[in-house]
Amino acid sequence: MTSSDEGGYVHDPAAFDEDGTQTESAADPPHPDAVDREFDWRGWVVVGMIVVTFIVAPVAITFWPPDVGYRFALLSLPLFPAVLLALTAVWGTTRP
16 A cells, blocks of 8 residues: 555655755645735725624614513624624635
């Protein structure tokens, strides 16, 4: 049984230059230091979702009328912004 059958690392000499450095392939993502990562509009969208999650949702729970499904307010009002915050954070940080 060879090492490729075991699912482990297999050395590929064609993936290295003459000086021993690994060549970039099209399938490899760029190194984070090589990509321009600034706090742009995506960052502000994430900040907006943080404000909604930590300020707007608790205020909505506070002012929710108790006779109109208070259990719904305690479960759903924090849940929906939290899920949207998680999705927005993943969207904002995973880019080429």
